Amino acid sequence: xxxxxxxxxxxxxxxxxxxxxxxxxxRSADGQVIEHKAKMIKDYVDAxxxxxxxxxxxxxxxxxxxxxxxxxxxxxxxQMVTRDRNRIALQSDxxxxxxxxxxxxxxxxxxxxxxxxxxxxxNVFDLDSTxxxxxxxxxxxxxxxxxxxxxxxxPQMYIGAAANPFAGPNVEMRVARLAKKVAAGVQFVQTQCxxxxxxxxxxxxxxxxxxxxxxxxxxAGITPMKNVGMARYMQKRVPGIDVPDEIVKRMxxxxxxxxxxxxxxxxxEQIEELKGVPGIxxxxxxxxxxxEKVPEIVERVGLYPRPKLNGx
Amino acid sequence: xxxxxxxxxxxxxxxxxxxxxxxxxxxxxxxxVCEAGGLKxxxxxxxxxxxxxTQAGKQAQVDDISLTRQCEKEYLAQxxxxxxxxxxxxxxxxGCGVQYLAEMYDNKLIFPGVDTCFLGVNEERGLxxxxxxxxxxxxxxxxxxxxxxxxxxxxxxxxxxxxxxAGKCEINPEIPCGWQLIYERLxxxxxxxxxxxxVEPKDWKSSRDGGPRKIVREDLRI
Numbered sequence: 001x002x003x004x005x006x007x008x009x010x011x012x013x014x015x016x017x018x019x020x021x022x023x024x025x026x027r028s029a030d031g032q033v034i035e036h037k038a039k040m041i042k043d044y045v046d047a048x049x050x051x052x053x054x055x056x057x058x059x060x061x062x063x064x065x066x067x068x069x070x071x072x073x074x075x076x077x078x079q080m081v082t083r084d085r086n087r088i089a090l091q092s093d094x095x096x097x098x099x100x101x102x103x104x105x106x107x108x109x110x111x112x113x114x115x116x117x118x119x120x121x122x123n124v125f126d127l128d129s130t131x132x133x134x135x136x137x138x139x140x141x142x143x144x145x146x147x148x149x150x151x152x153x154x155p156q157m158y159i160g161a162a163a164n165p166f167a168g169p170n171v172e173m174r175v176a177r178l179a180k181k182v183a184a185g186v187q188f189v190q191t192q193c194x195x196x197x198x199x200x201x202x203x204x205x206x207x208x209x210x211x212x213x214x215x216x217x218x219x220a221g222i223t224p225m226k227n228v229g230m231a232r233y234m235q236k237r238v239p240g241i242d243v244p245d246e247i248v249k250r251m252x253x254x255x256x257x258x259x260x261x262x263x264x265x266x267x268x269e270q271i272e273e274l275k276g277v278p279g280i281x282x283x284x285x286x287x288x289x290x291x292e293k294v295p296e297i298v299e300r301v302g303l304y305p306r307p308k309l310n311g312x
Numbered sequence: 313x314x315x316x317x318x319x320x321x322x323x324x325x326x327x328x329x330x331x332x333x334x335x336x337x338x339x340x341x342x343x344x345v346c347e348a349g350g351l352k353x354x355x356x357x358x359x360x361x362x363x364x365x366t367q368a369g370k371q372a373q374v375d376d377i378s379l380t381r382q383c384e385k386e387y388l389a390q391x392x393x394x395x396x397x398x399x400x401x402x403x404x405x406x407g408c409g410v411q412y413l414a415e416m417y418d419n420k421l422i423f424p425g426v427d428t429c430f431l432g433v434n435e436e437r438g439l440x441x442x443x444x445x446x447x448x449x450x451x452x453x454x455x456x457x458x459x460x461x462x463x464x465x466x467x468x469x470x471x472x473x474x475x476x477x478a479g480k481c482e483i484n485p486e487i488p489c490g491w492q493l494i495y496e497r498l499x500x501x502x503x504x505x506x507x508x509x510x511v512e513p514k515d516w517k518s519s520r521d522g523g524p525r526k527i528v529r530e531d532l533r534i
Contacts, residue, residue, distance in 0.1 A: 083466070087513060109473050112465050114483040123466070130470035131513045146513060164474030169492050176508050180470060184510040192474055239475040239482035 001187060001215070002141060006103040006158035007075045007309060008047040011282075012188065012217045016307045017275065018282030020077065020190065020219060021294050022049035025060035034065045035072065037291045042074055044298040046306060047104055049077040049190070049284070053084060056116025063093050067100050077160065078102050081110025086126040087135065087146050094136060098155030106160040106190065107132040130184045133159055137185030159185050163218070164192040165203035166242035175206045182216045189216055190284035193223035193234075194270060196242040204279050213279035220274050223286045224293060225263035228252040264293060264300075271301040313433075314342040314406045315440040316349060316426040324357065324402060325364055327423040331372070331399035334361065336425065337391065337413065338378030339405035346440055349404025349426045351378035357402070357425060382409025388416045395420055431462075448518025448525065454506060456497030463490030469511040 003009065011018045021044075023037040038048055048069055052062040066076035078097050080090060094105065109129040113121050127135065136157050138144050143154045161181045165174050178189065194200045200220070207213050225231045228251040235243035247266070254262045267285075274280050283303075287293050298304045328334045336354045344350030358376040365372040377394075380387040382405035391413075395401065400421040403410040407428040414422040430442040445462045451469075452459060461467045465483050471491030475482025479492045498504050516522065 109466055109468060111475065112483045114465075125466045125468070126516065127513050128466065128468040128470050129473075130510050134510055134512065162474060167472065167474050167476045168479055168489070169476075169495065173495055173507075176504070177470075177472070180508045180510055183508065184470075239477050 002137075004103050004140075004156040004158045005101075006047075006156070008077065008104050009158040009187070010309050011046045011307070014307070014309065016282075017280070017303060018047075018217070018219060019045045019285065019298055019303050019306065020047045020049060020282065021045045021285045021287065021291070022051055022077075022079075023065070023291065024051045024054060024289070025062065025065045027057065027059050029060065031060070031065075031068055034060070034068050038069055038072060038074055040291045041294045042072075044295045044304055044306065045285075046282075047075040047077050049079055049106060052079040052081045052108070052110070053116075054079075054111070056083070056111050056113040056118070058117055063097055066097060066102050070100050070102055075104070076102055077104040077106050079106045079108060080132065081108045082125055082127045082129065082132055083110035083113065083123050086124050090127065090132060091135065091139065091145055094139060094155050094157070098153075098157065103156050103158055104160060105136055105157045106162065107136065107186070108162055129161055130181055133161055133181060133184040133186050158187055160188040160190060161186040162192065163189040164240050165194075165200055166192055166196060167240040171199060171203050171206060174203060175210065175212070178207060178216070179210065179212055182212055186216055188219060188281075190219045191221040193221045193241060193286060194274070195234075195247050196244050197270070197273060199242060200274075201277060204277050208279045213281075217281035218279055219282040219284040220271075220277075220280055221284045221286060222267050222270055222297075223288060224267040224290065224297065225251055225259075226290060227256070227259040227263070230263075264297060267297055268300045271297070271303075275301070313345055313431070314408075314428060315346050315430050315432045315442075316343050316406055316428045317346075318348050318353060318357070318404075318426055319424065321357075321360055321364075324423070324425055325361065328361065328400055328402060329364075329368070331421075333373045333398045333400075334375075335391075335395070335398040335401045336361070336374065336376040337382070337401050337403045337405070338376065339382045339403070339409050340378055341381045341383070341405070341409075343404055343406060343409075343426060344378075345434070347438070349406075351376070354378050354404055357404070379405075382406075382413055385412070385416060388413055391417070445519070447514075447516070448522075449515065454511070456494050456501055456503065456506075458490060458494045458497055460490050460494060463488075463493065465490075469514060 021041050026033040050062045050065040066078045069076040107129045136159050144150050163178050231248045231251045234241050336358045338351050338354030354376040358374045361374045402423045402425040403413050404425040410424045431444040432440045432442045476489040481487040481489050
């Protein structure tokens with residue numbers, strides 16, 4: 001496996017359970033929002049994802065936000081979706097990111113624009129997530145663009161992607177799709193938010209049995225629920241998320257003022273349960289507009305302080 | 313075949329209300345099959361416009377005709393002795409026919425009477441669905457005979473995405489997930505090994521991205 005200067009890759013290679021989280025850029029030009037959110041979580045995570053116009057809502061760009069994090073001395077993971085940019089723009093942004101020493105990329109296709117604030121726009125989808133991974137690998141390992149141009153200074157990217165064990169039609173196909181991404185050069189995946197532990201464990205077992213976890217580091221996606229309303233919304237309205245009834249019942253079973261705490265308890269229990277699952281190499285904590293809770297979660301599951309890397 | 317739907321009557325009225333002599337020109341090709349722009353629809357539209365003019369208290373002549381095909385000059389020539397008698401023509405052909413008609417009679421006002429939608433099939437009468445985006449380089453042999461470009465909302469070549477749920481697309485539960493269909497078909501055909509091989513970026517030159525397209529078949533042009 002290609003070794004890059006990525007601190008995330010080093011943390012995983014050293015055998016530590018990695019912790020990543022994410023910040024969502026604002027719908028304005030206010031860069032301070034990024035700094036503020038990043039400062040809340042920076043000592044508790046190894047790398048910080050920056051979402052790329054998530055749910056197709058136009059926001060301050062992922063690349064600029066990642067550069068800001070890099071200039072703060074932090075380790076960004078550049079999320080890139082193929083919905084909005086063709087192969088020229090994608091490769092150009094990768095070169096630009098690498099020129100600032102950004103060493104992690106998460107290759108995504110992206111939500112359809114139908115969900116967002118510009119449903120009338122044209123989409124691009126020149127590449128898909130798997131092809132973006134192929135492209136980054138070619139740029140990094142061969143020093144070549146898709147158009148054939150060869151260059152000297154290569155982007156040193158640790159290549160990531162998403163995996164969703166819960167989307168259809170079955171876990172077997174979702175493992176096959178992970179295998180396909182691994183074949184395209186993906187080195188780490190961050191999974192969709194996990195609520196159905198049984199399905200997730202089946203996914204992990206099949207991935208281990210196929211030898212995939214020797215080639216790709218799987219970071220389990222954890223999103224704490226704020227209240228029973230969020231649990232219901234995610235169960236009914238968010239495509240590709242599987243929230244079992246007992247989770248909704250549990251959230252609804254405590255008084256309103258205690259639901260946030262219950263959501264954090266649940267996230268902590270999930271991490272504790274998954275720590276021992278073979279193939280799990282860390283956690284990706286997506287506390288949506290709730291970044292301030294990340295430190296508490298990381299502390300409670302005993303993953304704080306973060307290990308120090310030699311020379312880094 | 314090409315699928316189209318009739319434009320709203322108000323829109324057509326808005327185009328032709330100031331004219332005295334209007335011809336509605338149907339097409340006996342694809343738009344007849346999807347019942348959007350054949351002779352029957354030309355007659356219905358002409359009647360509706362005549363009713364409009366009568367109610368508006370205006371003397372106007374609205375005639376109808378249907379041409380064998382509006383995408384061929386020899387059939388467009390069927391209008392050559394009549395078209396000068398009209399102020400405007402509403403073509404019920406697809407966008408190709410409308411343009412070819414305008415190209416042939418370049419001094420005449422030609423308005424579209426249908427919205428051209430896609431290349432699709434007749435699932436049932438009045439139920440048409442898209443199957444092909446005419447990308448110019450068919451990959452159906454690789455994908456179990458189901459096209460991901462036409463049938464995946466993100467035209468992914470390595471699908472399905474994480475938004476596929478219970479076999480349906482994330483953008484609309486009425487739309488089947490194209491990649492789930494491909495997966496199931498490859499399984500039926502015993503070709504699931506194809507599914508795990510990453511498909512390289514597509515060459516879109518032969519698609520719309522390469523600019524207006526043209527086919528030159530020298531073997532047919534001798």
